[in-house]
Amino acid sequence: MTTVTYMIPNISCGHCVHTIQTEIGEMAGVKSVKADMVSRETVITFEPPATEEKIKALLAEINYPVAA
Numbered sequence: 001m002t003t004v005t006y007m008i009p010n011i012s013c014g015h016c017v018h019t020i021q022t023e024i025g026e027m028a029g030v031k032s033v034k035a036d037m038v039s040r041e042t043v044i045t046f047e048p049p050a051t052e053e054k055i056k057a058l059l060a061e062i063n064y065p066v067a068a
């Protein structure tokens with residue numbers, strides 16, 4: 001099990017938080033997703049088959065790319 005924290009600058013409101021938590025939460029292997037509207041940090045806990053690469057790719061696809 002791995003936990004990562006990503007800074008996602010595009011988070012601007014509760015809808016963004018909901019979208020991220022729903023979309024990433026549906027990925028196989030993702031155990032929990034907690035996005036914060038104020039800090040714009042998102043904490044994701046996952047295990048295989050989910051990978052950081054897949055999570056970042058999906059975030060970019062739904063228009064919430066992780067800060068470099």
Ligand SMILES: [Cu+2]
Pocket residue numbers: 011012013014015016017
């Ligand atoms: Cu929003």
